[in-house]
Every structure is written in structure tokens, then in C-alpha cells.
């Protein structure tokens with residue numbers, strides 16, 4: 001259970017996050033959407049305990065995992081990049097299989113492509129157990145097939161541990177297929193909060209508008 | 218060419234005095250590098266990873282000290298340890314130890330400055346990833362060192378290089394005493410002043426060879442443990 005009340009984050013004069021009330025229940029998968037700079041990463045990092053909030057409360061469970069927006073490859077091969085978490089070799093091999101990386105398992109992680117590395121980073125967090133899984137744009141570098149593998153892996157992880165999952169995304173595909181609920185942020189505030197289907201079909205929401213057929217540049 | 222021949226003659230068979238000078242040089246450089254790293258690396262890590270008031274002032278100070286002229290460092294140490302100075306009682310002037318002290322004063326800011334900017338830039342993603350996985354602060358620090366060991370090695374080698382090549386401070390506090398505090402650089406100065414340019418150059422060639430050997434050895438050690 002995550003409970004947010006009057007949460008604010010300021011950088012100097014500027015308030016980048018300002019949430020009155022927001023909560024995520026146990027076992028729920030929530031997608032966070034919103035324009036660049038709307039505060040998605042900031043919220044995730046506060047929940048992960050990586051940055052301090054300026055005001056308010058953000059109650060989160062004790063065991064939290066957070067996948068940064070920027071993927072990082074540790075030295076060594078793919079298997080070591082997963083076993084570094086304390087997971088066994090068997091677990092690592094299974095996770096690599098699940099995310100379609102088996103054929104690369106002996107390669108150096110630093111040599112992976114952007115989308116491959118992103119999936120490896122996901123393997124790394126999924127190798128550990130937690131009550132709250134925070135993912136910052138977990139499919140941003142993936143192709144459609146890669147994204148499908150990611151979505152299935154996240155679903156399986158949630159089903160096996162019953163944890164809460166909060167993930168930010170710019171992809172309606174991810175929101176619709178993986179999330180029970182979609183929260184749209186705008187300038188650090190909640191613009192919309194509901195099922196992905198409802199929000200995406202609501203033309204009053206700026207973020208949703210960009211995904212309709214009529215939206216042209 | 219003459220210098221290369223002389224360098225060769227000094228080395229095969231090795232000249233007794235040359236060996237002694239190399240010994241003093243290595244002792245001084247190793248000790249001062251070690252001490253500077255013991256102080257500078259943790260300090261650099263601390264400054265690089267924490268945000269606190271006065272941080273930018275501290276960084277400016279360190280960057281200024283990185284450019285401290287060696288003769289000034291030598292003079293400071295000299296005046297502290299001279300007979301009437303605050304540490305005069307220790308009677309350390311004109312020893313290899315005091316030369317190392319002067320070197321530490323010179324190199325520690327370099328180690329601190331370089332390692333703090335290294336932590337600040339390249340360790341950010343490591344810290345973010347490791348803490349996201351719930352690793353402890355200690356574990357995260359160890360990971361940063363392991364991930365950045367090539368850069369950290371170059372910090373250490375940079376320090377060692379400065380120490381072995383430095384002449385101003387060590388000649389002031391060491392005095393360039395034969396069989397005691399003479400090091401490669403002060404020997405080169407002396408031979409240059411005597412007008413024996415090609416012999417001085419021969420010593421310079423040997424100094425470069427030593428520096429190269431130390432660099433090669435250090436990168437070999439790091440590479441050897443690079444199982445990932």
C-alpha cells in the first residue's frame with residue numbers, strides 16, 4: 001500500500017511535484033503518464049527513497065525496488081549482471097530466457113544495444129523480491145516484441161509476489177496491456193486518474209489526445 | 218644518441234649509485250602516493266557523493282591547491298620543519314620522510330579533486346542503479362570502485378607520476394644529499410647545472426623507463442582482476 005498526502009517537491013523556487021492525495025493498493029499495477037518534465041521520475045525517486053521530499057507524506061512499504069530511467073550495465077557478462085543482486089545462476093538464466101536474451105548471456109553487458117540493455121536491467125530488478133516495484137519507463141527503448149516480453153515479465157512477477165507495481169511510461173500500449181490504473185501527471189499535479197481505456201478515450205485530456213488518429217504534427 | 222649509450226652503460230651492469238638513487242626515488246614516490254590516496258580517495262568520494270553547504274567553495278579551494286607550485290609547497294614544509302619551526306624538534310629536514318611529506322601536500326589535492334569529479338560524473342548511474350536494487354551504502358561504494366577502477370587507477374598513476382617527476386619541493390626539503398636524499402630529478406638538475414647535458418639526459422631516459430614500467434605493471438594488475 002502506498003499513500004501519498006500533500007506531497008511536494010521543490011527545486012529552488014519551482015515546485016515540480018504537488019500531489020494532494022494519491023494511493024496505490026496492494027497488488028495493483030499503476031501506470032504513470034504525462035509530458036516530459038511532468039514529475040514522473042521525481043515521484044518514483046521519492047517513493048524509492050533516493051531523493052528527499054520537500055513537504056507532505058509518502059508512505060511506502062519497506063522493501064522497494066526501483067529501475068532507473070537510465071539503464072546501466074555493470075562490468076562482466078549478462079549472467080553476472082543479474083547474480084550481482086544475490087540471485088542464483090539458475091534464476092538469472094530463467095530471467096534472460098523470459099526476456100529474450102538467452103542467446104547473449106555470455107556477452108559483456110556493456111556491449112548490448114539500448115533495448116537489450118533495458119531488458120537486462122529489468123531482469124536485474126526482477127531477480128529480487130519486493131513489496132513495491134517502481135519502474136521508470138521500462139519499455140522506452142524496446143521494439144514491439146521487446147515491449148511485449150517486458151509486459152509479460154512484469155505481470156508474472158506481480159502475480160507471483162502480489163506486490164504493487166508503479167511504472168512511468170509514454171506508451172499507451174504499456175498502459176493498456178499492463179496496468180489496472182492510469183495516472184496522468186501534468187506539471188506535477190494529477191490531471192487524470194482512472195482505467196487506461198477510459199483515459200485514452202477521453203478527448204478532454206491533453207495527453208490522451210496525442211494518441212488519437214486526428215492528432216497531426 | 219650519446220645519451221642512450223650512457224643510459225645503457227649506467228644500467229648494464231647497474232651503477233651502484235644509480236641504484237641507490239632509484240631506490241630513494243621509488244620509496245619517496247610510493248610512500249607519498251600511498252598516503253595521498255589514503256587521504257584523498259575517501260575525501261574525494263565524500264565530496265563527490267554528498268551535497269553540503271560550502272561544497273562549491275571547497276571544490277574551488279581544492280582546484281587551487283591542485284595547482285600549488287611545488288617550490289611553494291617545499292617552502293611551507295621547510296618553514297614548518299626548520300630548526301626554529303613548530304615541528305623543528307622532530308629533526309626531519311633533509312630526510313626521505315620529509316620529502317614524502319612535501320609530496321603528500323602536493324599530491325593529496327590532486328587525488329581529492331580528480332576522484333571527486335570522477336565520483337560526481339561517472340558514478341551517478343552506478344549509485345542510482347545500486348540503490349534502486351536496495352544495496353547498502355557500503356556495497357554501493359564498493360561497486361563504484363569496482364566499476365570505475367580504470368579511472369581510479371589513472372588518478373593513482375597521475376599522483377605517482379607527479380611525485381616521481383617533481384623536483385622543486387624535494388630539493389628544498391631534501392637538499393639533494395648524495396647517498397641520502399638524492400632522487401632522479403634532483404640528480405638530473407645537478408648534472409644539468411654541471412653542464413653534463415647528455416649524462417643528465419641519460420638519467421632522464423632511465424626515469425621515463427621506470428615511469429613506463431610502473432604504469433604497465435599497474436594496468437596489468439588491474440586488467441588481471443578484470444573478470445568483471
Ligand SMILES: Nc1ncnc2c1ncn2[C@@H]1O[C@H](COP(=O)(O)OP(=O)(O)OP(=O)(O)O)[C@@H](O)[C@H]1O
Nearest residue numbers: 011016034035036037038039040041042043069168
Ligand atoms: N536536480 C534537479 N534540479 C532541478 N530541477 C530538477 C531536478 N531534477 C528534476 N528537475 C525538474 O523537475 C521536473 C520533473 O522532472 P522529472 O524527471 O520528474 O520528469 P519526468 O516526468 O520523469 O520527465 P521525462 O518524461 O522526460 O522522463 C523537470 O522539469 C526537471 O527539470
Ligand SMILES: [Mg+2]
Nearest residue numbers: 040041069136
Ligand atoms: Mg522521467
